[in-house]
Every structure is written in C-alpha cells, then in structure tokens.
Amino acid sequence: xxxxxxxxxxxxxxxxxxxxxxxxxxxxxxxxxxxxxxxxxxxxxxxxxxxxxxxxxxxxxxxxxxxxxxxxxxxxxxxxxxxxxxxxxxxxxxxxxxxxxxxxxxxxxxxxxxxxxxxxxxxxxxxxxxxxxxxxxxxxxxxxxxxxxxxxxxxxxxxxxxxxxxxxxxxxxxxxxxxxxxxxxxxxxxxxxxxxxxxxxxxxxxxxxxxxxxxxxxxxxxxxxxxxxxxxxxxxxxxxxxxxxxxxxxxxxxxxxxxxxxxxxxxxxxxxxxxxxxxxxxxxxxx
Amino acid sequence: xxxxxxxxxxxxxxxxxxxxxxxxxxxxxxxxxxxxxxxxxxxxxxxxxxxxxxxxxxxxxxxxxxxxxxxxxxxxxxxxxxxxxxxxxxxxxxxxxxxxxxxxxxxxxxxxxxxxxxxxxxxxxxxxxxxxxxxxxxxxxxxxxxxxxxx
Ligand SMILES: Cc1cc2nc3c(=O)[nH]c(=O)nc-3n(C[C@H](O)[C@H](O)[C@H](O)COP(=O)(O)OP(=O)(O)OC[C@H]3O[C@@H](n4cnc5c(N)ncnc54)[C@H](O)[C@@H]3O)c2cc1C
Ligand code: FES
Numbered sequence: 478x479x480x481x482x483x484x485x486x487x488x489x490x491x492x493x494x495x496x497x498x499x500x501x502x503x504x505x506x507x508x509x510x511x512x513x514x515x516x517x518x519x520x521x522x523x524x525x526x527x528x529x530x531x532x533x534x535x536x537x538x539x540x541x542x543x544x545x546x547x548x549x550x551x552x553x554x555x556x557x558x559x560x561x562x563x564x565x566x567x568x569x570x571x572x573x574x575x576x577x578x579x580x581x582x583x584x585x586x587x588x589x590x591x592x593x594x595x596x597x598x599x600x601x602x603x604x605x606x607x608x609x610x611x612x613x614x615x616x617x618x619x620x621x622x623x624x625x626x627x628x629x630x631x632x633x634x635x636x637x638x639x640x641x642x643x644x645x646x647x648x649x650x651x652x653x654x655x656x657x658x659x660x661x662x663x664x665x666x667x668x669x670x671x672x673x674x675x676x677x678x679x680x681x682x683x684x685x686x687x688x689x690x691x692x693x694x695x696x697x698x699x700x701x702x703x704x705x706x707x708x709x710x711x712x713x714x715x716x717x718x719x720x721x722x723x724x725x726x727x728x729x730x731x732x733x734x735x736x737x738x739x740x741x742x743x744x745x746x747x748x749x750x751x752x753x754x755x756x757x758x759x760x761x762x763x764x
Numbered sequence: 765x766x767x768x769x770x771x772x773x774x775x776x777x778x779x780x781x782x783x784x785x786x787x788x789x790x791x792x793x794x795x796x797x798x799x800x801x802x803x804x805x806x807x808x809x810x811x812x813x814x815x816x817x818x819x820x821x822x823x824x825x826x827x828x829x830x831x832x833x834x835x836x837x838x839x840x841x842x843x844x845x846x847x848x849x850x851x852x853x854x855x856x857x858x859x860x861x862x863x864x865x866x867x868x869x870x871x872x873x874x875x876x877x878x879x880x881x882x883x884x885x886x887x888x889x890x891x892x893x894x895x896x897x898x899x900x901x902x903x904x905x906x907x908x909x910x911x912x913x914x915x
Contacts, residue, residue: 606912636912663907665823665834670862672821673837675903681776681841697911 494730497536497581498523500557502574508560509640512607513572514548517557517580524554525582529614530589530721530749534729535559536581537570544726544744545571546611547585551618557582560610560642586729587748590615590719595691599627601683603704605634605676605696609642611721611748612695620654630657630683634676634700638662638669657684676700680707687712694752695721702759705752715753722747722755768793768868775816777843777892785885792874798822798861804844805859811847812872820865825858832858836900846893848872 504516519525525533527547536542549558563572574580592600592615600619604612619626631650635641641660650656659679661672672679676696692708694701701720708718724736724743731745738758741747769790772778778786798804804822805813815822821839825832835857838844844867847855853872879886 634912636910640912663910663912667831669834670821671837672839673823673834675906678899678903699906699909700911703906 494583494586495728497534497542497583498525500580500582502576502578502580503556505574505576508642511564511572512560512562512640512642514558514560515571515574515580516549517559517582518555519557519582520579525557525585526554527551527585527614528589529592529618530611531585531587532611532729532748533557533559533582533584533586534726535561535571536583537567537574538579538581540570541567542581542583543567543571544586544723544729544748546721546748548610548613551614552621560607560613562607583729587744588746588750590693590721590749592618592693595619596622596625597627597689599629599685599690601630601632601685601690601692601708603632603676603680603692603694603696605700605704606636606640607642608695608697608700608721609633612693613643613646615693616650616656620650620656623654627686627689628657628684629655630685631659632676632679632683633658633660634679634696635660635662637664638666638671659683675703677703677707680704680711688714690717692718693749694718698723698759702756705756709752715756716751718752719749720752720755720759721749768795771818771868772816776841777816777896781885781888785882785888788878788882788885789870789875789889792870792878793868794871796867796869798865798867800861800863802861802865803858804861804865804867805855807855807858809855811845811853811855813845814848814870814872814875815844815859816868816870817842817844818866818868820867821862822865822867823860823862825860827858832860836903837862843896845872846897848875849890849893 499520500517502515503518506514529551532544532546534542535545545559548560561572563569602612647658651658661674665673690713694704705718722743726744727733727735729744731742736743769787772786819840821837823834824836825834
C-alpha cells in the first residue's frame with residue numbers, strides 16, 4: 478500500500494514501510510567530538526512507539542539513508558531520539574543536522590532487547606562506545622520498572638573520558654535507580670580517576686546469579702565477542718547473552734538481502750540476537 | 765585481627781594454594797597503605813615488590829614530556845607487579861595510588877628465594893602470575909585496535 482492520503486482533519490498514517498515519514502529536528506546536543514543526539518517529532522503528529530533496541534532507517538534528504546538505533550525513552554513515543562556518530566557521508570549529515578531540519582524516518586524495525594523477559598532476573602548491560610545509545614532505552618525501561626528486576630549493572634567502556642556518552646545520566650541511574658554503574662576508558666586524561674582498561678576487565682566485579690542473569694551487549698563486534706565469552710566463563714547460558722548486530726542495510730524489512738548473515742536477516746531477525754545463535758557468525762565479514 | 769596468612773585464601777590469586785604454601789608466602793608479606801597521589805613504585809627503581817590490592821585503585825603510569833599517561837589501573841581484588849620476577853628487576857612504570865590504597869606487599873627477593881627453594885610452589889605462583897600477565901597483554905593488544913575510535 479502507498480502512503481495513505483490525508484485530509485486536513487486526518488492524521489497521515491504512512492503504512493508502506495518503504496515510504497519515509499517526515500520528522501523535524503526540534504533539539505540537538507553535541508555529545509562528544511563526533512557524536513550528537515537529535516530530538517525529532519513527526520510532521521504528521523502521529524506517535525512512533527518502539528521497543529528498546531529497535532532502529533529506524535533515518536534519511537538525510539538528498540544524501541542517503543542509514544539504520545540508526547533509537548536512543549530515547551520508550552515511555553515517550555511523541556519524541557524520537559537518535560544518537561549518531563559521524564563516520565561517513567550520511568551519518569555526518571545526520572549528526573550535524575540543525576534544529577528545524579527535516580529528516581525521513583522509516584520504522585521502527587527489528588527485534589529489540591526484549592527487556593520484559595528479564596523481569597525477576599539480574600540484568601547486566603555492557604556497552605562499548607556508541608553502543609550505549611541503543612542500550613539507553615533498555616536502561617530507561619528497567620529504571621522505570623526497577624522493582625521488577627534483581628541486581629542491575631551497567632558496564633561501559635569508552636575510548637577516552639571525553640568520549641563517554643550520557644555523562645549526566647550515568648550517576649542518576651546509579652543514585653536514583655540502584656544501577657551499579659562501572660565505567661572504564663581505554664585512554665585516560667588528567668580529569669579521570671576511574672579504571673583504565675577493557676570493559677571485559679570489569680566483568681569480575683559484577684554481582685549476579687549466572688543461572689538467573691540476562692546480559693545485554695552492544696559495541697564493536699570484537700568487544701561483544703570477548704564480553705560474551707567472559708560471561709559464558711562465569712556460567713551464563715549463551716541464550717541469555719543478547720548482542721546487537723550491525724550490518725549494512727538497505728530496506729530494513731527483510732526484502733533486499735543486504736544484511737543477510739547466513740540464514741539470518743539482521744534487520745528482521747535482529748538486530749538483537751541471542752549469542753548462542755550468532756557466536757559462530759560474529760567473526761564473519763558481510764556476505 | 766586476622767593475619768595475612770588467614771586473609772590470602774580469600775583472594776582469587778591465591779585460590780587453590782594449600783595452607784603450607786600460603787604460610788610460606790605470607791612470611792614474605794607485610795600490610796601497607798598509600799595515600800592518594802603517593803607512589804608505590806617509580807619507573808627505573810629496583811623492583812622488589814609484588815602487591816595484592818585490598819582496597820583502592822593504583823594507576824600504572826608512564827611519564828611523557830606532556831605529563832603522565834595512565835596505561836592501566838589495578839584495584840581491589842587484583843594484583844600488581846611482576847618486574848621482581850624478571851631480570852634486571854626494575855620497574856618499567858610508575859605505580860601511583862589514585863585513592864586511598866590498602867595492600868599486601870610481598871618482598872620480591874623473598875618470593876624469588878621461596879619459589880626457587882620449592883619448585884612446586886614456584887610453578888604454582890608462576891602459573892598465576894602468567895595468567896595475570898596474559899590478561900594484561902590481551903587487554904593492551906585489544907586496546908591497540910582502538911575499537912571505539914576512528915574507523
Ligand atoms: C541496526 C543498526 C543500528 C545502528 N545504530 C546506530 C546508532 O545508534 N548510532 C550510530 O551512530 N550508528 C548506528 N549504526 C551505524 C550506522 O548505520 C552507520 O554508522 C552508518 O550506516 C554509516 O553510514 P555513512 O554513510 O555515514 O558512512 P559510510 O560512508 O557508509 O562509511 C564511512 C566509514 O565508516 C565506516 N563505518 C560504516 N558503518 C560503520 C559503523 N557501523 N561503525 C563504525 N564505522 C562504520 C565505514 O567502514 C567507512 O570507513 C547502526 C547500524 C545498524 C545496522
Ligand atoms: S536490509 Fe534488506 S533484508 Fe535486511
């Protein structure tokens with residue numbers, strides 16, 4: 478079906494997943510040297526509900542379209558939030574978009590973290606670099622229902638202290654929601670008094686019940702592989718370790734095959750997948 | 765107050781060593797503490813210590829013309845220092861207390877003697893040290909990849 482037509486009294490509801498909806502940038506924040514967060518609202522006024530871990534295909538008109546995870550609060554479907562690292566032409570156009578700019582949005586797509594299934598369990602969230610952005614909605618959802626979860630821990634590895642994301646929120650998650658937050662950096666500077674080293678080096682500090690733990694991991698693939706191995710060593714079942722996979726995408730809905738990894742379409746079966754399913758694929762380049 | 769020999773079995777580094785071995789090792793050890801900013805050891809100095817950190821964090825630093833660069837940190841539950849085991853027994857980094865540090869300090873010369881006199885103990889101790897070295901080497905190698913950095 479094509480984009481539905483609208484009369485002045487109707488909201489436009491676009492149902493064709495290949496047709497982008499127009500959103501306007503209402504606020505921007507430069508998070509780090511190369512990463513910015515955008516707040517977007519739909520021009521058609523319709524909300525965009527999403528599950529933590531889902532992504533949209535975000536389009537800078539005239540430049541291109543790329544998959545970007547939603548980094549906002551799942552309880553607030555009136556505002557779409559994305560945190561984007563400038564690595565190439567499209568992400569540059571997105572990360573430098575200014576207030577008032579219009580962007581195209583398709584989605585949300587994919588399978589997310591499914592945090593609801595971790596209720597009653599200990600949750601360990603492990604983020605590397607920009608990987609904290611796709612995990613932020615999961616943290617917010619857990620914080621909003623904190624009593625439903627056991628021990629909750631966030632391990633976060635950043636390149637440098639200046640490249641940490643959501644620095645104002647990390648202490649709040651700890652102080653107000655009882656999340657044990659541990660941050661480490663690869664390279665320190667004079668301002669840093671915390672740990673220096675790999676995020677996997679923090680795993681030994683986490684208090685959790687291995688048979689009752691759900692581990693959510695997002696970051697570069699090498700980091701996800703080593704992190705998953707560290708939790709498997711501590712007795713967590715592979716199916717209880719969930720990782721968010723990144724592959725080039727075009728359609729985002731399982732049609733074009735761009736994101737295919739063996740039998741999996743990452744855009745549709747993922748991006749979040751059980752480690753047991755992807756362990757052997759994590760070392761493979763794109764097909 | 766608990767003795768060092770009583771405390772050591774609770775530390776993962778010493779897990780699996782029998783009480784005789786622990787008593788031998790404890791004979792080389794004293795408790796120590798360092799205030800924030802204080803150096804536990806300095807680059808180039810004779811390396812005569814091995815530390816088991818009980819509280820606080822120690823930064824391993826290298827002095828550069830631009831200031832000190834922190835290469836790694838070690839904290840509660842971790843051990844620090846293997847230069848006492850490798851000739852010419854000199855520290856290759858500075859070790860600075862980031863906050864208040866409480867540690868058990870083993871005398872390197874004493875450890876070497878005990879390990880040489882009791883090869884079983886020596887092998888068990890070396891196995892543990894090599895594990896720490898391999899974790900630190902792995903961490904350094906992966907960080908060389910600069911995974912979060914510019915692609
Ligand atoms: C499901 C999913 C969710 C994602 N969520 C986010 C997110 O929340 N925030 C975000 O900033 N990015 C996210 N990405 C990555 C984002 O899609 C890419 O950075 C983007 O496609 C790059 O396109 P480009 O045109 O800017 O760069 P290109 O011109 O395609 O690439 C420029 C350079 O960047 C490198 N590059 C390409 N992709 C990546 C990447 N993923 N990471 C590092 N380097 C890359 C290329 O190798 C090349 O060297 C996500 C990707 C997927 C699949
Ligand atoms: S992006 Fe087209 S099939 Fe996944």
